[in-house]
Amino acid sequence: MDFMLSDKDRAFKAHCRAFAQQRLRPLADKYGETQEVPAEMVEEMRSAGLFELLLPQELGGPGLKALPLCLAREEMAGVYCPADVTLAMQGLGGLPINLAGNQAQREKYLGPIGRGELLTSFALTEPGAGSDVNAMTTQAKETADGFVINGSKKFISNGYAAGAVTVFVKTPQEDNPRAMSAFIVDKDTPGFSVAQRLEVIAPHDLTLLEFKDCLVPKENLLGEVGQGFKIAMQTLEVLRMSVGAAAVGIGAAALAEALAYAKERVQFGAPLADYQAIQFKLADMATELAAARGLVYRAAMEKDAGAANASRASSMAKLFATEAASRAVDQAVQIHGGVGVLKGSAVERLYREIRALRIYEGTSEIHRIIIARSLLAEAG
Ligand SMILES: Cc1cc2nc3c(=O)[nH]c(=O)nc-3n(C[C@H](O)[C@H](O)[C@H](O)COP(=O)(O)OP(=O)(O)OC[C@H]3O[C@@H](n4cnc5c(N)ncnc54)[C@H](O)[C@@H]3O)c2cc1C
Incomplete structure (x- = not known):
């Protein structure tokens, strides 16, 4: 199937294969199946330039392209699952900022995400809203100081390790009661917590996140109110x-x-x-x-x-x-x-x-x- 790829893509795939076989395999043996995101693994992935895939062009990266991400995941997933999940979560948490973030948000978050200095996650699912995303009940209310979020998010990968989470919540408007908005929530924000670490058949960092009167500054809104979906x-x-x-x-x-x-x-x-x-x-x-x-x-x-x-x-x-x-x-x-x-x-x-x-x-x-x-x- 590699005939479908350009020389550059083929070389990148070979680079990912060598990385997975030579660097990840020993880490898989060392850390095994784990709920943690090993710092040594993140450092190795950073050294191999894998997170750079997520850097936007203005920060010297390619912007997130689908094909290199697919090639990297194909080569890593069969070797060490936490590495594959971590690259995917950097993409899931970072791409909304790439797509809708303003300049300040891009500078603050995308550089560290693309250098593997900041781990991120993507919080959409809730206990009552899985396939039916619109059934979500977690809400943000706008106040003079920012947005106050209340609710919870379930099955969030890398939620424990992440330093910032991209979260999608309801922000009902008079003309659109189902409006949804996206926010970046920093881990140390008061009212935000990892309520539970979930155990699954193939262990990885999987969490239930809670927001209790969690005040998120207005500058952490991604795009405009109502653009979350x-x-x-x-x-x-x-x-x-x-x-x-x-x-x-x-x-x-x-x-x-x-x-x-x-x-x-x-x-x-x-x-x-x-x-x-x-x-x-x-x-x-x-x-x-x-x-x-x-x-x-x-x-x-x-x-x-x-x-x-x-x-x-x-x-x-x-x-x-x-x-x-x-x-x-x-x-x-x-x-x-x-x-x-x-x-x-x-x-x-x-x-x-x-x-x-x-x-x-x-x-x-x-x-x-x-x-x-x-x-x-x-x-x-
Ligand atoms: C390991 C793991 C990691 C995850 N990581 C994340 C994450 O990082 N961030 C995040 O936001 N979410 C994450 N999720 C959540 C995941 O996206 C949801 O589990 C998924 O969307 C399904 O939702 P649900 O589990 O509530 O199942 P439900 O929506 O309750 O579905 C149950 C069953 O009913 C079926 N079903 C539902 N509606 C219909 C319909 N209309 N017609 C026919 N069949 C239907 C489904 O296909 C399924 O078989 C993760 C889940 C797992 C298991």
Whole structure:
């Protein structure tokens, strides 16, 4: 699939692969599965120039382009999940500032985010508002001193490690009671807290955030009051396809494990790889992952080129890649037999890690709805 890439993109992908194999793999062995965001990992990612992808042009970066983000996530996700999540969260938290931030906000936040000095997160989901974003109840009330936020945000990745969070809340207006706005909230703001650290099947920094009479200065409003929904959706349009890229990376890691095991494991006097039933599984895994990779690259290229249907392509890439990779990981476990479900085996970890990708940044069902609506609208 690399034939789709320019020489520059191919070189960047090779750089990310070398970084993942040579620098991240030892860190994965050292820190293992963790709810923390290891500072050493962040420093290594910074040294490799990965956060610079997020720097806007005026700060010497490329501005966040979808394709390099996808290539980096593809190479890192199968090697060390916290690194992949951290790059994604820098994108999710930083892109709203890139899209809607004024000059002061850009200078204050984007430089540190792009240098990996400031970790950030993206807080949209609430206990009562997941797929139905508009059901959110967290509200900001405008006062003379700023905006007072009350409510909570659930399932927020890197919420504990983040120094600033980009949060989306309701700001009802007379003419628009459902209006939503986006704010940057610094970690030390009084009234803001990490209420709970959530434990998931594949551990990462996942939190419940609380806002209790949290006064956020007016200069932390992103864009204008009422623009929050648009900012959130524009951000997700870029990041969703990169979830597909991460899924391809996890699927590819599972395929590599399955190939090695099928060659090594002997049953009935021959390696598993000699049996056609196993060969068909390997063939299906590789074929579906190649198709997924193609959809992800196409979506990223369309987005970077400003194509009209980029949102549909992003949903297609996320939907297909996360489902195909889940099937591939499941087959890798099957090929490993009992060893595949032993705690500590590589495919057992990948099996747990792939699961949430079909849920976050829009479930598979929600992406089918987005794709179908777009098709139906086009059909007139
Ligand atoms: C590991 C992890 C990390 C996350 N990180 C973040 C983060 O950093 N920031 C953030 O804001 N959020 C984050 N989330 C939240 C995630 O985006 C939501 O979990 C997701 O949007 C689904 O919402 P929900 O869990 O409330 O499920 P629900 O919306 O309650 O859905 C439950 C089920 O019903 C289905 N469903 C819902 N509506 C429909 C419909 N109309 N038609 C058909 N089926 C439907 C869904 O597809 C799903 O299968 C994370 C979640 C996880 C698991």
